[in-house]
Amino acid sequence: MLSAVxxxxxxxxxxxxxxxxxxxxxxxxxxMSTFGTPIYVMLVDLAKRERLGVADLxxxxxxxxxxxxxxxxxxxxDNLLDEFKKLNGAKSD
Numbered sequence: 001m002l003s004a005v006x007x008x009x010x011x012x013x014x015x016x017x018x019x020x021x022x023x024x025x026x027x028x029x030x031x032m033s034t035f036g037t038p039i040y041v042m043l044v045d046l047a048k049r050e051r052l053g054v055a056d057l058x059x060x061x062x063x064x065x066x067x068x069x070x071x072x073x074x075x076x077x078d079n080l081l082d083e084f085k086k087l088n089g090a091k092s093d
Contacts, residue, residue: 010036013074026068
């Protein structure tokens with residue numbers, strides 16, 4: 001199972017996996033607008049992989065089969081001020 005991987009020109013650490021290189025026909029237009037101009041990263045054979053960086057390999061395969069694409073977004077960033085307040089017993093706003 002091959003997948004082309006693109007990174008977003010607008011969103012840091014955001015990647016789009018699609019079935020065929022340069023075929024964005026199954027990706028909704030609003031998502032493409034938010035994603036920006038796709039920047040090609042690589043072609044990956046998911047069948048030969050046991051792991052896939054940050055993404056869940058089984059979920060990537062499932063979404064590619066179901067909807068023709070998979071969007072990998074970065075995990076939410078920790079609010080360091082809230083963490084500091086929590087550690088020091090202060091209330092958050």
